[in-house]
Amino acid sequence: MHHLSEEMQACIEQCLKCYATCLSMASGHCLEAGGEHVEPKHFRLMLACAEMCRASAHLMLLGSPQHRQSCAACAEICRECAEDCERVGDMEACVAACRACAESCRAMAA
Template sequence: MQTQVMENNSKGKGHVPTKMDQCIQNCLNCFRVCEQTLAEALYGNSQNFSQALILIKSCAEICHTSAKFMMMNSAFHVDTCGICAKVCIECADTCESLGDENLRECIEACRACAKSCNEMSKMSH
């Protein structure tokens, strides 16, 4: 519900530039996929890898935070996006190393988010 409200807010008054809008969407998608992956793992639908689960949860949280900072047009989005890109890359690499096909969507969402957040992190304050 909160994600839907934020998605709607990103299209309203004071619309953000296209690259930023895409980055917001990639962050929100990565947040959603990481949360779903975590929920599936906790309910026994996937192998239980505690360190990977902690990383997936961390990734979901920083993606959510980065999206919110961009939607608020905060000058600090440059910083949150830089951290987000690093966490997403680590999460994707860790999930990929597990060799579990159930993690494919999470890996892809993390890589897309890392790429766009890396671009946003290079903007000036």
């Protein structure tokens, strides 16, 4: 197995945490809460964020050089998701996970 830097290992962990948080909050919290939580634009953004985080973690685990592009896109979508979850409200766990992942992915993309 190739060696992952501490920075990359930390980013993978942030991505996987954000993936799990967005997916579980979308399928649990948002579907139960209804209203703005299930607006198509918001719900799609949460699912897209979860998938982008999963994909970025996957590319880093593979040791793929394309992880930089993936992480750049991931940082952007996480930023958008954090803002939208904050707008909708009562989604602090998602906001925190997305912000932490965006920060970590921005550093990985640099």
